Amino acid sequence: MSAPAPPALIDARGARTAEDLALLCADALSSSPPRLLAGLPAALVPALRLFGPGAPALAPAGAPKTSEAPAASDALPPLDALLIDGPAPPCSTPALLAAWWAPAPPLLRLVGLCRLRAARGQPALALERLRAAPHPETPGVPAALRAWAEGDLCHQRADRAGAAHAWEEAAAQLRGARALPLLARLCRRRADRLATAGQAAAASRLYREAGALYRQLDLPEGRAAALRGLGDLAVSGAEALRADELYAQAAALRPPAAEQANLGLGRAGLALARGELGAAASGIRSGGPAPDPAHLRRAADLALREGQHERAQALAAAAGRAWAAAEPAAAACCLRLRGDAEAARGDRAAAQARYLEAAEAHARAGDVLGLRRTLLHGLRLAADGGPGLLGPAAWRALADQLDEADDGPPVHG
Numbered sequence: 001m002s003a004p005a006p007p008a009l010i011d012a013r014g015a016r017t018a019e020d021l022a023l024l025c026a027d028a029l030s031s032s033p034p035r036l037l038a039g040l041p042a043a044l045v046p047a048l049r050l051f052g053p054g055a056p057a058l059a060p061a062g063a064p065k066t067s068e069a070p071a072a073s074d075a076l077p078p079l080d081a082l083l084i085d086g087p088a089p090p091c092s093t094p095a096l097l098a099a100w101w102a103p104a105p106p107l108l109r110l111v112g113l114c115r116l117r118a119a120r121g122q123p124a125l126a127l128e129r130l131r132a133a134p135h136p137e138t139p140g141v142p143a144a145l146r147a148w149a150e151g152d153l154c155h156q157r158a159d160r161a162g163a164a165h166a167w168e169e170a171a172a173q174l175r176g177a178r179a180l181p182l183l184a185r186l187c188r189r190r191a192d193r194l195a196t197a198g199q200a201a202a203a204s205r206l207y208r209e210a211g212a213l214y215r216q217l218d219l220p221e222g223r224a225a226a227l228r229g230l231g232d233l234a235v236s237g238a239e240a241l242r243a244d245e246l247y248a249q250a251a252a253l254r255p256p257a258a259e260q261a262n263l264g265l266g267r268a269g270l271a272l273a274r275g276e277l278g279a280a281a282s283g284i285r286s287g288g289p290a291p292d293p294a295h296l297r298r299a300a301d302l303a304l305r306e307g308q309h310e311r312a313q314a315l316a317a318a319a320g321r322a323w324a325a326a327e328p329a330a331a332a333c334c335l336r337l338r339g340d341a342e343a344a345r346g347d348r349a350a351a352q353a354r355y356l357e358a359a360e361a362h363a364r365a366g367d368v369l370g371l372r373r374t375l376l377h378g379l380r381l382a383a384d385g386g387p388g389l390l391g392p393a394a395w396r397a398l399a400d401q402l403d404e405a406d407d408g409p410p411v412h413g
């Protein structure tokens with residue numbers, strides 16, 4: 001009789017966090033028979049029991065089989081934070097993430113895992129896993145959260161039609177369940193994503209819908225966030241007076257610290273548009289000690305205006321890395337900003353190379369408005385003369401191709 005085949009292995013040597021362990025367990029348990037986690041660090045082995053009765057058997061041979069689990073924090077992350085916003089910041093111990101694992105229904109566990117995968121730069125695999133699972137037979141909030149996640153994943157992959165369809169399905173499920181706080185949150189999150197991708201009209205409509213729902217629910221924090229989003233759109237549309245009015249309305253609602261920080265960044269953007277660098281710096285400082293990508297991007301804008309080209313480059317690169325997985329259009333804008341910094345310090349060849357890189361990233365993200373702006377930056381740089389990768393005629397040819405393929409306003413002319 002032949003010896004049984006050795007069990008298949010998954011290389012787990014790089015696991016460090018709760019998110020790592022959750023994804024490894026999901027992959028290992030999805031096989032029949034389950035695969036073993038080869039090289040799993042000893043510090044994570046005791047936490048395997050948190051991920052289901054079959055998980056401890058995934059430990060490599062010779063690993064300690066203790067039944068003690070890491071102590072849970074007093075501040076366990078709410079399930080909806082993972083299901084809607086994704087894992088930010090990373091959980092410090094496996095117990096923090098696994099606290100919801102056992103009681104969570106399989107569908108919600110799947111949604112959480114898909115968001116973890118997307119945050120790790122695997123949106124295609126996350127979408128494949130999500131679509132391969134059976135659709136819920138019962139309408140309601142779990143079905144809505146599944147569709148919501150599918151919409152976000154499609155958006156990350158520049159599938160506008162797929163994203164819109166999935167988001168509308170989620171909205172219909174939430175309306176049917178009368179889950180109005182979640183519906184308002186979905187509208188606002190959709191608006192945030194569409195605004196980042198340059199779809200201002202659709203984003204404005206959704207911010208207004210979210211604001212009306214928050215007013216109906218008497219939730220001033222949500223109303224403030226929706227008004228601030230409309231203010232950000234006004235800044236992008238060069239409507240300074242309108243932006244001032246919207247920011248003032250948001251501030252009058254006395255939002256909590258996190259939204260105050262977002263409001264400060266919005267006002268910083270308005271100050272930059274007006275050339276008021278001192279006011280911009282003050283708004284950026286109000287973002288708090290742990291800057292998110294929007295904070296980094298605004299600080300990069302300010303550094304560029306102040307002539308700190310190396311600092312602008314570093315800040316824009318950091319913001320782009322943070323946005324790369326979830327917001328590819330925003331990451332492409334950071335590439336354009338890096339090109340602006342290279343142009344400002346006189347490195348024309350590097351600037352044009354960066355603009356071309358940004359143009360490709362905008363195209364992959366389906367961000368036509370961002371692509372137009374990037375081509376315009378390249379065209380203006382080339383029009384100034386001097387050595388570079390492309391001359392004005394080549395940039396105009398690229399712009400003409402975009403004008404022929406899209407019905408928006410021409411890049412030049």
